[in-house]
Amino acid sequence: xxxxxxxxxxxxxxxxxxxxxxxxxxxxxxxxxxxxxxxxxxxxxxxxxxxxxxxxxxxxxxxxxxxxxxxxxxxxxxxxxxxxxxxxxxxxxxxxxxxxxxxxxxxxxxxxxxxxxxxxxxxxxxxxxxxxxxxxxxxxxxxxxxxxxxxxxxxxxxxxxxxxxxxxxxxxxxxxxxxxxxxxxxxxxxxxxxxxxxxxxxxxxxxxxxxxxxxxxxxxxxxxxxxxxxxxxxxxxxxxxxxxxxxxxxxxxxxxxxxxxxxxxxxxxxxxxxxxxxxxxxxxxxxxxxxxxxxxxxxxxxxxxxxxxxxxxxxxxxxxxxxxxxxxxxxxxxxxxxxxxxxxxxxxxxxxxxxxxxxxx
Numbered sequence: 001x002x003x004x005x006x007x008x009x010x011x012x013x014x015x016x017x018x019x020x021x022x023x024x025x026x027x028x029x030x031x032x033x034x035x036x037x038x039x040x041x042x043x044x045x046x047x048x049x050x051x052x053x054x055x056x057x058x059x060x061x062x063x064x065x066x067x068x069x070x071x072x073x074x075x076x077x078x079x080x081x082x083x084x085x086x087x088x089x090x091x092x093x094x095x096x097x098x099x100x101x102x103x104x105x106x107x108x109x110x111x112x113x114x115x116x117x118x119x120x121x122x123x124x125x126x127x128x129x130x131x132x133x134x135x136x137x138x139x140x141x142x143x144x145x146x147x148x149x150x151x152x153x154x155x156x157x158x159x160x161x162x163x164x165x166x167x168x169x170x171x172x173x174x175x176x177x178x179x180x181x182x183x184x185x186x187x188x189x190x191x192x193x194x195x196x197x198x199x200x201x202x203x204x205x206x207x208x209x210x211x212x213x214x215x216x217x218x219x220x221x222x223x224x225x226x227x228x229x230x231x232x233x234x235x236x237x238x239x240x241x242x243x244x245x246x247x248x249x250x251x252x253x254x255x256x257x258x259x260x261x262x263x264x265x266x267x268x269x270x271x272x273x274x275x276x277x278x279x280x281x282x283x284x285x286x287x288x289x290x291x292x293x294x295x296x297x298x299x300x301x302x303x304x305x306x307x308x309x310x311x312x313x314x315x316x317x318x319x320x321x322x323x324x325x326x327x328x329x330x331x332x333x334x335x336x337x338x339x340x341x342x343x344x345x346x347x348x349x350x351x352x353x354x355x356x357x358x359x360x361x
Contacts, residue, residue, distance in 0.1 A: 001032045001033070001086040001087065001356075001358060001359065002032070002033045002034075002035070002083055002084060002085050002086050002087075003027060003032060003033070003034050003035070003085070003086065003087045003088075003089060003356070004034075004035045004036075004037065004076060004079055004080075004083075004085045004087070004088045004089070004100075005020050005023075005024060005034065005035065005036040005037070005089050005090075005091065006036075006037045006038075006072050006076060006088070006089070006090045006091065006096040006097075006099055006100045007020055007036075007037075007038065007090060007091030007092055007096040008020065008038060008039060008091070008092070008096075009021065009036045009038035009039075009052060010047065011041055011043045011044070011258075012038065012039055012041060013256055013258065014204070015116065015172070015279075015281040015282075016091050016092055016116050017038075018172075018281060019091065019114070019116070019147070019172055019173075019281070020036060020091055021047075021048070021050075022172075022173050022175060022352050023173075023352055023354075023355075024036060024048070024050045025048050025049075025050070025352075026352040026354065027354065028048060028049040028050060030354070030359075032359075033051075033083075034049075034050045034051065035050075035051045035052075035053060035079055035083065035085070036050055036051065036052050036053065037053045037055060037072050037075045037076055037079070038052060038053070038054060038055070039054070039055065039057070039068055040054050040055050040056060040057045040058070040071075041054055053075055053079065055067075055068060055071035055072055055074075055075050056071050057071050065095055066095075068095045068096070068099070069094070069095035069096075069098050069099045070099075072095065072096060072099035072100075073099045073102060073103055076088070076099060076100070076103045077103055080103070080107055080109075085109060086109070086110070086358060087109070087110050087111075087112065087356055087358060088100045088103060088104040088109050088110070088111045088112070089111070089112040089113070089114070089356075090111070090112070090113045090114070090137075090141075091113075091114045091116065092114070092115070092116050092119050093113060093115050093119040093120070093123075093124075093134050093137045093138070094119060094123065094130065094133055094134055094137060097113040097114075097115075097119075097137045097141070098133065098136075098137050100112075100113060100141075101113060101136075101137050101140040101141050102140070104140075104141075104142075105140055110142050110143075110358065111140070111141050111142050111143075112141065112142065112143045112144075112145060112355065112356065113137060113138075113141040113143075113144055113145065114144075114145040114146070114147065114170065115144065115145070115146050115147070115151055115155055115278070116147055116278060116279075117147065117148075117151055117276075117277065117278025117279060117299070117300070118208065118276075118278070119134065120134075120151060120154045120155060120278070121151075121154065121276040121277075121278060121299070122208065122276065124154075124158070131158075134158075135158055135160050138155065138158060138160045138163055139160050139161065139162075139163075141166070142166065143166050143168065143355070143357075144163065144166055144167040144168070145167075145168055145169075145170035145355055146167060146168070146169055146170065146278075147169075147170060147171065147172050147278055147279045147300065148169070148171075148278050148279045148299065148300030148303050149169060149300070149303060150278065150299040150300050150302070150303065151278040151279075151299070151300060152167055152168075152169055155167050168355065170353070170355045171279075171349055171353070172279050172281050172284065172349065173349055173350065173351060173352040173353075174281070174284040174285050174287075174288045174346055174349050174350060175288075175350075176288045176343075176346060176347065176350045178261050179261050179264065179285045179286075179288035179289050179346075180261075180265070180288065180289060180290075181265060181288075181289050181290035181291075181343060182265060183265045183266065184262050184265055184266065185266065186262065187262060187263045187266045188266050191228070191252055191254075193226050193228070193252070193266070196224055196225050196226050196250065197223075197224075197225045197226070197268040197269075197329050198225065198226045198228055198266060198267040198268050198269075199214075199225050199226070199227050199228070199267065199268065199269050199270075199271055199325055199328075199329070200228050200230065200263070200264065200267035200269070200270045200271070200286075201214055201227070201228070201229045201230065201231070201270070201271055201272070202230045202231060202260055202263070202264070202270070202282045203230075203231050203272065203274075203282060204231055204232070204233040205229075205231050205232060205233030205234065205235040205236045205239060206233050206234060206235060207235065207275075208274055208275050208276055208277075209272075209273075209274050210273045210274055210275050210296070210315050211229060211235065211239055211273075212235075212239065212242070213273055213315065213318055213321055214227065214229075214271060214273060214321065215227075215239065215242060215243060215246075215248055215251065216318045216321075217318050217321040217322035217325060218248050218249075218250075218251065218322075219246070219248055220318065220319070220322050221322050221325055221326055221329075222326050222330070223325060223326045223329035223330050224250075224329070225250065225268070225325070225329050226250045226251075226252060227250060227251045227252070228252045228254065228263075228267065229251065229252065229253050229254070230254045230255075230256075230257050230260065230263060231254075231255075231256060232255050232256040236253070236255070239253070240253050260282075260285065261285070261289075264285060264286050264289040264291060265289045265290075265291075267286075267291060268291070268292075268328070268329070268335065269291060269292050269293065269294060269325070269328045269329070269335065270282065270283070270286035270291050270292075270293050270294070271293070271294040271295070271321075271324075271325065272293070272294070272295045272296065272301065273294070273295070273296050273313060273315045273321055274295075274296050274298065274299075274301070274315060275296070275298070275315050275316075276298055276299055277295075277296065277298060277299045277300055277301050278299055278300045279299075279300035279301075279303075279304070280295060280300060280301045280304055283295055283301065283304045283305065283310075284304060284345075284346050284349045285346075286342070287304075287309060287342040287343065287345050287346035288342075288343060288346035288350075289342075289343075290339050290342045290343045291339065291342055292309060292310050292311075292328060292335055292338035292339055292342060293305055293309060293310035293311075293342075294310055294311050294312075294313060294321075294324045294325065294328065295310065295311075295312060295313070296312070296313060296314070296315040297312040297313065297314060297315075298315065304345075304349075306345060308337075308338065308341040308345070309338050309341050309342050309345045310338060311324040311327065311328070
């Protein structure tokens with residue numbers, strides 16, 4: 001079969017891109033042909049047998065999305081003129097999902113959309129003007145996929161006619177060969193982090209990820225550790241300035257990195273204290289590396305973190321975050337016990353299930 005994907009894709013960094021890449025690789029492995037239409041980037045190229053098509057426009061977060069729906073529709077329509085596409089799959093309800101649904105409906109092609117989290121938890125809930133647009137996408141799609149049960153319930157709560165019957169759970173998956181517990185000391189040596197435990201955050205530096213609270217927790221912690229923050233985003237300068245002005249010790253900002261699989265094995269615990277999170281892909285990546293995790297008691301995170309692999313915290317309470325970190329760092333036996341269970345838990349998310357009915361017909 002020939003499948004056209006629309007959404008974020010490498011070299012763009014982010015969880016949606018990782019999800020599309022993992023799904024596309026599995027489809028190619030099974031003998032299908034995959035085309036991905038993604039945001040503009042100067043380094044667009046085919047990878048892993050996947051045909052990658054970059055759109056026109058500015059590669060500036062916050063601006064590129066405004067242009068992407070129009071440009072993705074154009075690129076997708078041009079692709080349909082060249083190839084006999086069987087399935088269109090939009091990732092993230094707007095703008096990628098909207099482009100996929102509109103073109104799919106125009107050409108009578110089965111269309112899937114995947115909600116990845118902030119499209120529902122942030123855009124739909126907090127931007128009233130976008131609700132009718134997102135409902136139109138949900139209504140127009142043949143199948144709606146959600147990456148967690150929490151997200152599935154949120155989609156059904158929109159009340160779109162027939163939405164319950166066509167909304168399905170479709171877990172994110174982790175490549176347990178790429179993310180493993182093979183320790184590589186190069187990251188520790190690069191930043192000279194060999195004398196203390198490492199608490200690691202990986203993600204976009206945006207308000208929802210709640211990195212500010214990790215810094216506040218560092219100020220009141222009883223344990224002694226390095227806090228490594230991997231990622232970039234609109235809050236990068238503000239957070240770095242906070243560390244400098246408030247003299248928060250042993251905090252390292254690396255900026256965005258494309259070698260996270262080499263960084264996670266160097267840490268002692270990974271933390272994701274988001275205010276909202278549909279899934280938390282980095283959590284299962286850390287578990288695959290044999291690392292215990294700390295996450296917020298919200299959304300899809302609660303579907304990943306069990307008592308034998310990590311701790312859940314209240315993202316609104318600095319003391320809750322600080323206590324969890326102190327427990328992990330100060331109690332070596334506890335941390336070791338969680339580590340022993342971590343990779344087994346990751347194996348629950350190690351298989352990428354193809355979500356298309358047509359593949360199994």
